[in-house]
Amino acid sequence: MRSDQIDAYRTTFAATVRAVHDEDGATWAALSDSLFYPTSGGQPHDVGTLRHAGGEARVRDVVADGPDAVLHRLEGAVPAVGDDVEGAIDWDRRYRHMQRHSAQHLLSQAFLRVDPAFETRSVALTSADATIDLAGDPDDAAVAAAFDRARAWAYAALPIDAFEVDESELASYPLRRPPKVAGRIRLVRMGDVELSACGGTHLRGTAEMLPLLALGRQRIRGGLTRVTFRAGIEAGERAARTVALSDELAR
Numbered sequence: 001m002r003s004d005q006i007d008a009y010r011t012t013f014a015a016t017v018r019a020v021h022d023e024d025g026a027t028w029a030a031l032s033d034s035l036f037y038p039t040s041g042g043q044p045h046d047v048g049t050l051r052h053a054g055g056e057a058r059v060r061d062v063v064a065d066g067p068d069a070v071l072h073r074l075e076g077a078v079p080a081v082g083d084d085v086e087g088a089i090d091w092d093r094r095y096r097h098m099q100r101h102s103a104q105h106l107l108s109q110a111f112l113r114v115d116p117a118f119e120t121r122s123v124a125l126t127s128a129d130a131t132i133d134l135a136g137d138p139d140d141a142a143v144a145a146a147f148d149r150a151r152a153w154a155y156a157a158l159p160i161d162a163f164e165v166d167e168s169e170l171a172s173y174p175l176r177r178p179p180k181v182a183g184r185i186r187l188v189r190m191g192d193v194e195l196s197a198c199g200g201t202h203l204r205g206t207a208e209m210l211p212l213l214a215l216g217r218q219r220i221r222g223g224l225t226r227v228t229f230r231a232g233i234e235a236g237e238r239a240a241r242t243v244a245l246s247d248e249l250a251r
Helices: 091-114 140-155 167-172 232-250
Strands: 012-023 026-031 048-052 055-064 070-076 084-089 120-124 130-134 160-166 184-190 194-197 212-220 224-231
Touching (some): 091 120, 091 194, 091 224, 091 232, 160 167
Antiparallel strands (some): 012 026, 160 184
16 A cells, blocks of 8 residues: 555655656656645645755645655755655645545445445545536435434544555455456445445544534436535634624624
């Protein structure tokens, strides 16, 4: 597993620049190690900085470079090949992404428990208002039931952990959905209620995704139902704005 997949709570690291190249007007660097998460599986990439003897470069984008490495798009003082760098990720951005992603896993499992027809077909975690696209056309009552179940699991403070298995062992694990990759498979487990193949960064426990806020549902193309939600810090921010607006209107 990459370093960001081993410990999502680490925010700084030391590395050596292995390669630097320009492509379509952008400068990309490969490092001997990295904590920067690349855009994948609906979860956005990390941003942050690389400090070195010649100055500081800002990491604006991160993409996968094979299964075990990433490339960093840099702006500012770009280091040279062989330079030592000190990397730091934007923790606020990373933590919000972890809350969204972990909440999506728990909600996807909760919808299945309400009705096996409510399978998650796709997710979008690129903004505070995250979405899950579901089959089976859940109505308002089903959405409420799924959120109630997910909140109960979250309040139980279930541990979240990640581990790798060989694809030949997958039959022994009750996965919510089959993996999209082969070989060594990274699994993310939330207590005894959720288990899925996933390469994203996640919380240490389900309580850290609270509060969970349902923002609505709508029918979209393909016969799917899109459920919008917020989790953690971003749910609290939305709730605080709603209360402030209600107080203002009342006055």
